[in-house]
Amino acid sequence: MEQIDWKNLGFGYMKTDHNIRSTYSNGKWGELEVHESEFLSLHIAATSLHYGQESFEGLKAFRGKDGKIRIFRMKDNALRMQDSSEGTLMAKVPVEIFEEAVIKAVKLNERFVPPYESGAALYIRPVLFGSGPQIGVKPATEYMFIVFVTPVGPYFKGGFQTTPFVIMREYDRSAPLGMGKYKVGGNYAASLVAGERAHELGYSNIFYLDAKEKKYIDECGAANFFGIKNNTYITPKSASILPSITNKSLMVLAVDLGLKVEQRAVPVDELITFEEAGACGTAAVISPIERIDDYNEKKSYIFSHDGSPGPICDKLYHKLRGIQYGDEPDEHGWVTVLD
Ligand code: PLP
Ligand code: COI
Numbered sequence: 001m002e003q004i005d006w007k008n009l010g011f012g013y014m015k016t017d018h019n020i021r022s023t024y025s026n027g028k029w030g031e032l033e034v035h036e037s038e039f040l041s042l043h044i045a046a047t048s049l050h051y052g053q054e055s056f057e058g059l060k061a062f063r064g065k066d067g068k069i070r071i072f073r074m075k076d077n078a079l080r081m082q083d084s085s086e087g088t089l090m091a092k093v094p095v096e097i098f099e100e101a102v103i104k105a106v107k108l109n110e111r112f113v114p115p116y117e118s119g120a121a122l123y124i125r126p127v128l129f130g131s132g133p134q135i136g137v138k139p140a141t142e143y144m145f146i147v148f149v150t151p152v153g154p155y156f157k158g159g160f161q162t163t164p165f166v167i168m169r170e171y172d173r174s175a176p177l178g179m180g181k182y183k184v185g186g187n188y189a190a191s192l193v194a195g196e197r198a199h200e201l202g203y204s205n206i207f208y209l210d211a212k213e214k215k216y217i218d219e220c221g222a223a224n225f226f227g228i229k230n231n232t233y234i235t236p237k238s239a240s241i242l243p244s245i246t247n248k249s250l251m252v253l254a255v256d257l258g259l260k261v262e263q264r265a266v267p268v269d270e271l272i273t274f275e276e277a278g279a280c281g282t283a284a285v286i287s288p289i290e291r292i293d294d295y296n297e298k299k300s301y302i303f304s305h306d307g308s309p310g311p312i313c314d315k316l317y318h319k320l321r322g323i324q325y326g327d328e329p330d331e332h333g334w335v336t337v338l339d
Helices: 048-052 073-089 095-108 186-188 194-198 245-256 268-274 311-325
Strands: 018-027 033-035 054-056 059-063 069-072 121-130 143-153 161-165 203-207 217-220 224-229 232-236 260-264 274-279 284-295 299-302 335-337
Touching: 018 217, 048 121, 054 073, 059 143, 069 095, 069 224, 069 311, 073 121, 095 121, 095 143, 143 224, 186 274, 194 203, 217 224, 217 232, 224 245, 224 268, 232 245, 245 260, 245 274, 245 284, 245 311, 274 311, 284 311
Parallel strands: 161 203, 161 284, 232 260
Antiparallel strands: 018 033, 018 143, 054 121, 059 069, 059 121, 069 335, 121 143, 203 217, 224 232, 224 274, 274 284, 284 299
């Protein structure tokens, strides 16, 4: 068996042993199948290829000090994938099928769940797409649901340390009444040009404003935004951002830690008032923000002068990771411990 360098894993794809699949046809989901191949055979007129009928999810499994594997908030991902089906007219994957497939994918690839000490995790990627043919712009009648896994380290190089973000007003990721609230592939295709440009300029991530007025904060690349000031956790309320499960968890943990929480429109001008700022998501966990440069307006908002994360980001990060790895009690019922 190949040796995996657990401590130096990045956020990339690695082949694992098995993936789980189910197909939907004639109005019902078929049995879960176990596959070893990373490839699939797809109809050349599949709606996912032509019309973007596709959604995906991202969640993680963690190995605790006790050796047990814990999956974080799996049901929330199942429900969000159902929302994405509403937004794209795809067949919905029932929560039980989603959960069974996720558990099966993790168990059958148990040797890829990183050891506790590495601080890495097993990333779980469920994906749903139109597999049946159409040539008119219409929903497919057949769908495929696949769950595969891959071990991952931090999304941003260096893990829990601050990085610079950038606002570029010439790019939008989603329209005000569009698809931003769903986890569909097209949103990520729409973010590639801006994301690459930000990377070329030395930023770790792009920071989106609302597309209509360019006045309010939406989200950052593949993560939600939060700011901290006056003992308050503040995060944007917007119809064009993905409802992040990490953000939802942090809002609860912030209250547990004695902070106030505000979920509301956050004007970009308010950035100057935040004592700390971060991006949060399954892949990003909490990625504390060093500074946000407003590229077009030639302004900078600085949150860390010495590169270190602020004290509240630090507390929230350790609390969340503690629950995920089983070091802290799971008081909110977020964790599924595998037997
Ligand atoms: N926003 C976008 C656009 C994302 O792709 C993600 C990642 O899933 C998030 C936010 C964070 O969501 P979650 O915390 O559920 O992973
Ligand atoms: C996640 O946090 O799970 C994401 O979906 C980010 C990703 C697109 C890599």
